[in-house]
Amino acid sequence: EIVLTQSPGTLSLSPGERATLSCRASQSVRSRCLAWYQQKPGQAPRLLIYGASSRATGIPDRFSGSGSGTDFTLTISRLEPEDFAVYYCQQYDNLPRTFGQGTKVEIK
Amino acid sequence: EVQLVESGGGLVQPGGSLRLSCAASGFTFRSSWMTWVRQAPGKGLEWVANINQDEGEKYFLDSVKGRFTISRDNAKNSLYLQMNSLRAEDTAVYYCGRDTRGVFDYWGQGTLVTVSS
Numbered sequence: 001e002i003v004l005t006q007s008p009g010t011l012s013l014s015p016g017e018r019a020t021l022s023c024r025a026s027q028s029v030r031s032r033c034l035a036w037y038q039q040k041p042g043q044a045p046r047l048l049i050y051g052a053s054s055r056a057t058g059i060p061d062r063f064s065g066s067g068s069g070t071d072f073t074l075t076i077s078r079l080e081p082e083d084f085a086v087y088y089c090q091q092y093d094n095l096p097r098t099f100g101q102g103t104k105v106e107i108k
Numbered sequence: 109e110v111q112l113v114e115s116g117g118g119l120v121q122p123g124g125s126l127r128l129s130c131a132a133s134g135f136t137f138r139s140s141w142m143t144w145v146r147q148a149p150g151k152g153l154e155w156v157a158n159i160n161q162d163e164g165e166k167y168f169l170d171s172v173k174g175r176f177t178i179s180r181d182n183a184k185n186s187l188y189l190q191m192n193s194l195r196a197e198d199t200a201v202y203y204c205g206r207d208t209r210g211v212f213d214y215w216g217q218g219t220l221v222t223v224s225s
Contacts, residue, residue: 035211037153044203044215045145045153056213088153092210095167097143097155 002026002091006100012108019076021103023089028069033093036065036074039102040085048087049074079105110134110214112204117219124194124223130187130204130216138182141207144189146200147218154200157189158207172198194223 003026013019023034032052037045047056049065052072062077076083084107089100116128130142143158157168157178166178177190187204201218 033210037212039153044217045212046215047211047213050211050213090153090155090212096169097158097210099153099155101152 002098004089004100006103010104012106014108015079017079019105021074021087023072023100025070029091029093032068034072035090037088038085112216114204114216114219117221119222120194121225125192128189132185137185142187143205143207145203148200196223199223
């Protein structure tokens with residue numbers, strides 16, 4: 001099983017600032033099979049990024065993903081008020097599919 | 109517009125059973141892998157099971173193997189999760205999702221399952 005570790009646990013930032021979220025895998029994730037999701041309170045998760053760096057349909061270009069192997073990053077270039085949420089990474093290289101524990105981006 | 113609507117959640121005693129349903133619309137259900145993901149109260153996301161288009165492939169999280177069954181009815185555009193021998197640790201919101209080569213690109217709003225005496 002691939003264990004994903006996200007850091008930091010909580011990120012306190014102001015609107016307009018840049019957010020950098022990390023996701024580290026316990027073993028190499030082949031073919032960059034890594035996705036990122038956003039979840040707001042009381043809502044279902046929403047797909048942001050797949051293939052480590054491809055934005056899903058309708059996702060603004062302030063969201064970008066990068067990385068390969070065991071280290072991946074989600075960057076939000078300029079935080080908008082609606083971006084304050086919890087973010088999860090997920091690997092789909094093998095079974096079981098696994099998620100990181102989440103990073104909460106909160107308003108400072 | 110893609111829609112996934114879960115139902116069937118509720119309160120059940122430990123050792124009991126529950127069947128969750130997910131009604132799909134807005135995409136070609138019969139051509140899609142489908143998945144169930146759960147989220148315990150205040151916790152993160154946990155993949156539970158997935159199923160291919162013709163039910164020929166089904167995969168489960170180890171902790172639910174032998175207790176949960178996943179199935180689908182392509183004529184009814186519906187996905188199911190039969191949960192038996194339920195435990196307190198199965199308490200969670202259960203989401204169904206479309207599974208596109210391992211990426212969960214559409215999610216329902218979830219249904220809450222509470223296992224408690």
